[in-house]
Amino acid sequence: MSEAGDFIDATLQRESSWQRAEAGQDRFGPGLSVYGASVGAVRGTVRDALRRHRELDRDGLTALSSELWAVPVFERRLAAVVLLQSALRHLDNSDLTRIEGFLRGAHLPDLADPLAVDVVGPLIAGLDGQARTRAEAVLDRWLRDPDPWLRRAALLAPLRELRKGAGDWARFRRRAALALANGTADGTADGGAAEIVRDAVERVEREAGGEA
The missing domain is CATH 1.25.40 (Serine Threonine Protein Phosphatase 5, Tetratricopeptide repeat)
Structure with missing residues (x-):
């Protein structure tokens, strides 16, 4: 995992709550794991990652989105979407x-x-x-x-x-x-x-x- 990907994943796990995880798992079903982080936490984590890794260019940003999406965890995949939203100009x-x-x-x-x-x-x-x-x-x-x-x-x-x-x-x-x-x-x-x-x-x- 890349340094940026590891930061995002670890932060999302720290921002989790078992109540949200349980509710999300019931809602999304067994095909997707849920950490239990809020949407706001996902957006904030992506912002923090982009501040920490200003060196990421177009290829780096798109590769990071694929890295996040590759693991079937709801918050990781939502982070990939938020990352692409942030990278639209590229x-x-x-x-x-x-x-x-x-x-x-x-x-x-x-x-x-x-x-x-x-x-x-x-x-x-x-x-x-x-x-x-x-x-x-x-x-x-x-x-x-x-x-x-x-x-x-x-x-x-x-x-x-x-x-x-x-x-x-x-x-x-x-x-x-x-x-x-x-x-x-x-x-x-x-x-x-x-x-x-x-x-x-x-x-x-x-x-x-x-x-x-």
């Missing part, structure tokens, strides 16, 4: 491959949604020209993927822009229809996967006003 469309891997393993709105809304969305909004076109093509591919968490992320990514009135509602509605149709095509429409996608559509409509 990211470009080539980082969507790494983020796609995270989304495929997220399996929780608590991890997948901030990745989509607070990392993927702002990342793409900050691109232009061919880089923006390539990034939008990645979202279109996610909409056709059997993994409902990728389809959900593609729909939630423009939420910030739509909230501000700067997004493309027509594109969102086309994408929503495609994501829901793909759920029917892959046989998941009657299960939890379809609900994962529908919930994303409803969240965007609710939080961004659902313009016609």
Whole structure:
């Protein structure tokens, strides 16, 4: 483990409480361990790590995010998301491959949604020209993927822009229809996967006003 990764992990364990750990374990299930640190503690720990390790460049930051995500502990994975939020100015469309891997393993709105809304969305909004076109093509591919968490992320990514009135509602509605149709095509429409996608559509409509 890197020095920065070790600092984050050790600090999160020190910030834990058995009550939060027990509640989180009940909520998230057996597939993910929980230290019991608060969201505020996770954010503060990442800030402290970045102050301690100002030498981290783009490659170092993205490698650290992968290191944190690699261990199935909720707080470590949330720290990876917070780290990417902090590193947005360094990211470009080539980082969507790494983020796609995270989304495929997220399996929780608590991890997948901030990745989509607070990392993927702002990342793409900050691109232009061919880089923006390539990034939008990645979202279109996610909409056709059997993994409902990728389809959900593609729909939630423009939420910030739509909230501000700067997004493309027509594109969102086309994408929503495609994501829901793909759920029917892959046989998941009657299960939890379809609900994962529908919930994303409803969240965007609710939080961004659902313009016609």
